[in-house]
Every structure is written in C-alpha cells, then in structure tokens.
Amino acid sequence: MPTPGLPMEGGCRCGQVRFRIDARPLTTMACHCRGCQRMTSSAFSLSALVPSAAFTVTAGEPVIGGLHGPTRHFFCPYCMSWLFTRPEDAAELVNVRATLLDDAAWVSPFMETFTKEKLDWVSTPAVYSFEEFPPMEAYGEILKAYAEAG
Numbered sequence: 073m074p075t076p077g078l079p080m081e082g083g084c085r086c087g088q089v090r091f092r093i094d095a096r097p098l099t100t101m102a103c104h105c106r107g108c109q110r111m112t113s114s115a116f117s118l119s120a121l122v123p124s125a126a127f128t129v130t131a132g133e134p135v136i137g138g139l140h141g142p143t144r145h146f147f148c149p150y151c152m153s154w155l156f157t158r159p160e161d162a163a164e165l166v167n168v169r170a171t172l173l174d175d176a177a178w179v180s181p182f183m184e185t186f187t188k189e190k191l192d193w194v195s196t197p198a199v200y201s202f203e204e205f206p207p208m209e210a211y212g213e214i215l216k217a218y219a220e221a222g
Contacts, residue, residue: 075178075222081130082173084148084155089132091155093122093168099218100170102181102198104190111138111145111154115194118179119157120170127156127166182218 075096083090097120108117134155138145142160147153157167170179183200184190199221200206200214 076175080173080175082168082176083131084151084153084172086148086151086153088150089134089148089153089155090130091168091172092128092130093120093126093173094128095123095126096222097122097168097170097218098165098215100179100182102184102196103186104184104194105186106189107138108186109189109191115191116184116196117154118170118181119167120173120179121165121167124158124164124166127168182221183214 078094078096080093081090082093100118100120102116102118104116109115111117132148134146135149136144137147137152138154144158146155146157148155153172154169155172156169159165159167170176173179181196181198183202183206184196184198185202185205187201188203199217200210202210206214
C-alpha cells in the first residue's frame with residue numbers, strides 16, 4: 073500500500089499526546105532486539121524513520137522512559153504508550169512507532185534489525201535484514217532503495 077498523503081498524524085492510545093509528520097518517511101523498519109520486544113510486549117517494534125524537522129508533537133508533553141541516555145525513548149505520561157525514539161548520533165532523525173499513526177495500514181517494514189534476537193516464528197517482508205543495526209555506510213543505499221520503492 074502506498075504511503076498516505078501528508079501530513080500524517082497519530083497519537084498515543086489515550087489520545088493525550090498527538091503528533092504530526094510533514095515528510096515522507098525515510099524508511100520503515102522492524103527491530104527484533106530484546107529491548108523492543110520488552111517495550112512493545114510483542115515480537116518486534118515497527119517504526120518509521122522521519123527527519124526531525126518534519127516531526128511535531130501537537131498535543132501533550134511526552135516523557136522519557138525506557139532508554140534515558142543519548143538514545144531516548146518518549147512515552148505518553150498517562151497511558152505510557154511508546155511514541156518515538158530520538159536515536160543517539162542522529163539528532164536530525166526521529167524513529168516514530170508507526171502503528172500509532174492514525175492510518176497505519178500502509179506500514180510494512182522495509183528493513184529489519186537485530187535478527188539475531190528475533191523470535192524463531194517471526195518473518196517479515198523486509199527487503200533488508202541485519203543481525204544487529206546496519207553499518208552507517210549501508211543507510212545511503214537503504215534510504216535510496218526505499219525512496220525508489222515508494
């Protein structure tokens with residue numbers, strides 16, 4: 073399914089925190105690490121990587137939870153939905169939990185990370201697959217391929 077029109081909007085489960093994305097995602101991904109499994113109570117986290125300049129919290133005030141270091145996870149302070157991550161060494165990017173978008177039907181992981189911790193029964197349609205996080209030099213090819221696929 074193609075990416076919906078812009079802006080894309082979404083929010084937490086209770087609706088107290090809302091956000092808007094004003095640019096097409098750079099890529100979508102599933103992370104299979106144990107941390108994401110624990111934070112989502114599921115097999116992986118599903119996210120859309122977007123430029124920071126295109127991401128705006130429009131209602132509410134997210135709080136930091138999960139990781140509190142250079143990489144920070146943000147949550148709704150009331151329902152505790154995991155909203156987005158600001159990755160370490162990538163201040164210009166935000167990793168938004170894609171299933172929190174009002175229209176998430178189009179989201180499919182283009183790449184998957186930490187497959188070394190993936191549950192045995194899980195499979196995704198990801199085009200790119202990495203045992204851990206991809207090396208920085210791989211991102212150019214991944215983002216270009218995602219843009220061309222869209």
